[in-house]
Amino acid sequence: MSVLHSLDPFILWLIVFPLLIGMLPCHLIKKQKKTPGQVYLCGLFTMLGIFQVPAVIIVLQRGHLSALIRIMFWIAVVLSCAGFVLAVVRITKTTARDCFQLPTIKGMSSEQLVFWGTFYVMLAVQCAMSVIVMTSDGDDAYYVGQALTADVTDLVYYFDPYTGAYSSLDYRHALAPFPLFIALLARQSGLHVAVVAHTVLPVFLIVATYMIYMQIGRLLFQKDPERIPTFMILIYLLNAFGVYSRYTRETFFLTRTWQGKSILANLVIPMAFLILFAIARRTERGQETEIYEEKERGTLGLFVLLLMVNLTGALSSSLGLLLLIVLESLLLLLIAIRNKHPMLILGAILSQIPCYYFIGMYAMEKIAQM
Amino acid sequence: MLHMLNEIFTIYSQYSGTGIIMVLFFMALIYIAMSEKDRSNQTILLYGSIVLIIFIFFPLFYYLYITFVDASTYWRLWWLVPVGIGLAYAGANLIREHSLTGLMLILVILFLGGESIYSGELSGEIDLAQNAYQIPQNVIDIVDDIKANEVDEVTFAAFPPEMLIYVRQYDATLRLPYGREMLDERWSVGNGFYDQMSSEMLDFEILAEKCRYNSVRFIVVNAMKPKLNVPQDYGFELMAQHGMYSIYVFWGV
Known part of the structure; x- marks a missing residue:
């Protein structure tokens, strides 16, 4: 019973808050019918992106974990209430069916049902494996050690996680404080940080990763959605057998799921791809599609979401910011040229402000040390 | 210039391991180039991948990266190339068009090219968890x-x-x-x-x-x-x- 009770904060922070907060960016994106997956992903990245701001402030002040948790809790509550009110207003103006597109098996062929069934069974196995299999990685001494030190001492980034000695602030890691989110979950649930990082959190992160790929599949196969389950099974197989070297995204996905660099590779970068796909679709010209009435509308909302994704990238890895700048600049320039939409370049620059800001902070600190 | 290109190729070969998955990805790009009609899919998957790969192999960027960032992390730029999405997209289309043969072919290549994440040979030490902490x-x-x-x-x-x-x-x-x-x-x-x-x-x-x-x-x-x-x-x-x-x-x- 107590184990079940300690799961409540995970349900709150990793399901309820993202679902409610997600209504806000979804409203900006102006999509008529939202799937729960879209709302959830928008909310998760908005919540994590916003978490980066107080987390970095507290880290730079060498403050307390409890203060960060208090601040973040009230931010999440206020945003969730706003999201809830927005959902109620929209549902009362129309109907729930007009606002949300709930998953259904109606109209699916038996082949599709078998493929979806296979995918969900394999996904359940992958989640179960993340619980019962232990992987050994040296970087855990930093990520989990930092989170546990913050949880135990209530002081953030004050001590060297390897030895416990007092240490000066290491900007490269301090500007990407994802371990503090693990510490938050541990403190709220009463579970040990290592249990949260290694056993509980990966299940949520694995599911969230596949939700992103499912949304990418919906965009790729807009005209032929029957191919989505096959796409998902192939994505699964590539993740399960993608260890063609120790450096691949897939290697990090299941062996270091909870580490910032894995979150960058497997959540942030695919989510950035999803948004770039959506921007490419919405700014396409001269071609009527099923979402014609939504074309052009909501592109600003997508850039707001991209800003949140960049903030989440900053939360997970300092180096990731450079990767995100490269990815978004090149692809948005490409989309701008192909779709004859020069304003996208301005959108790219504005949504990358967090990247420039945190890289600037890191660079200034480096120069100051010289 | 040439030695930098050589270093970038070395990093690529370390990243690509056996190389089969990457060869398969390049074949998928050719397939997408020949068969894809959707403009946005072309933009992101085909042209996007090409632009990103050219950028990674661009010696000036490599020089700036190793000078101001860290030479030991250049391989992470390969995370930006949508290898998984591109392969799964081409694969899903092939399977749809050529049914079971396509699926079998892709499975065989996957088993030969990649390695199971749980085999532990490349992904590090892997064992059954002895406790909920996943600590020995x-x-x-x-x-x-x-x-x-x-x-x-x-x-x-x-x-x-x-x-x-x-x-x-x-x-x-x-x-x-x-x-x-x-x-x-x-x-x-x-x-x-x-x-x-x-x-x-x-x-x-x-x-x-x-x-x-x-x-x-x-x-x-x-x-x-x-x-x-x-x-x-x-x-x-x-x-x-x-x-x-x-x-x-x-x-x-």
């Missing part, structure tokens, strides 16, 4: 034992190299005279205590000196290692034995 049980037992017998306000303990990454993941109140940084030659600055703890022959006379200097109350050593001298002669007392590891308490602090 012997480390937990040893740390619990030390905590149950601590005598100082702040307990310092020294561990053998193979335990360094785990100890403070389980208990962050323990202080270590050296940590995981010793295991990576890029960060290690040399530490006499660590050198003694990791040497083939344990010299308790030197270990006593190191313990005294670092205020270390407990040391954990591999009991199988030969000892140059008798621990008890230098202020150590055997406190407990956990499998192949012995915990000594040092009374000379």
Whole structure:
């Protein structure tokens, strides 16, 4: 019973808050019918992106974990209430069916049902494996050690996680404080940080990763959605057998799921791809599609979401910011040229402000040390 | 210029491993180029991938990256190339058009090209979890034992190299005279205590000196290692034995 009770904060922070907060960016994106997956992903990245701001402030002040948790809790509550009110207003103006597109098996062929069934069974196995299999990685001494030190001492980034000695602030890691989110979950649930990082959190992160790929599949196969389950099974197989070297995204996905660099590779970068796909679709010209009435509308909302994704990238890895700048600049320039939409370049620059800001902070600190 | 291109190719070959998955990805790009009609899919998957790959192989960017960032992380740029999405997209289309043959072909290539994440050969040490912490049980037992017998306000303990990454993941109140940084030659600055703890022959006379200097109350050593001298002669007392590891308490602090 107590184990079940300690799961409540995970349900709150990793399901309820993202679902409610997600209504806000979804409203900006102006999509008529939202799937729960879209709302959830928008909310998760908005919540994590916003978490980066107080987390970095507290880290730079060498403050307390409890203060960060208090601040973040009230931010999440206020945003969730706003999201809830927005959902109620929209549902009362129309109907729930007009606002949300709930998953259904109606109209699916038996082949599709078998493929979806296979995918969900394999996904359940992958989640179960993340619980019962232990992987050994040296970087855990930093990520989990930092989170546990913050949880135990209530002081953030004050001590060297390897030895416990007092240490000066290491900007490269301090500007990407994802371990503090693990510490938050541990403190709220009463579970040990290592249990949260290694056993509980990966299940949520694995599911969230596949939700992103499912949304990418919906965009790729807009005209032929029957191919989505096959796409998902192939994505699964590539993740399960993608260890063609120790450096691949897939290697990090299941062996270091909870580490910032894995979150960058497997959540942030695919989510950035999803948004770039959506921007490419919405700014396409001269071609009527099923979402014609939504074309052009909501592109600003997508850039707001991209800003949140960049903030989440900053939360997970300092180096990731450079990767995100490269990815978004090149692809948005490409989309701008192909779709004859020069304003996208301005959108790219504005949504990358967090990247420039945190890289600037890191660079200034480096120069100051010289 | 040429040597930089050579270095970028070396990084690519390290990243691509057997190379089969990447070859398959390039074939998928050719397939998308020939068959894709959707403009946005073309933009992101085909042209996007080409632009990103050209950028990664661009020597000037490589030069700037290794100068201002870190040469050892350049391979992470390959994370930006949508290998998985491109392969799965082409694969899903092929399977739809050529049904079972396509699926079988892709499965065979996947098994040959990649490696199961749980085989552990490339992905690191993988084992069944012994507890919910996913930390080796012997480390937990040893740390619990030390905590149950601590005598100082702040307990310092020294561990053998193979335990360094785990100890403070389980208990962050323990202080270590050296940590995981010793295991990576890029960060290690040399530490006499660590050198003694990791040497083939344990010299308790030197270990006593190191313990005294670092205020270390407990040391954990591999009991199988030969000892140059008798621990008890230098202020150590055997406190407990956990499998192949012995915990000594040092009374000379």
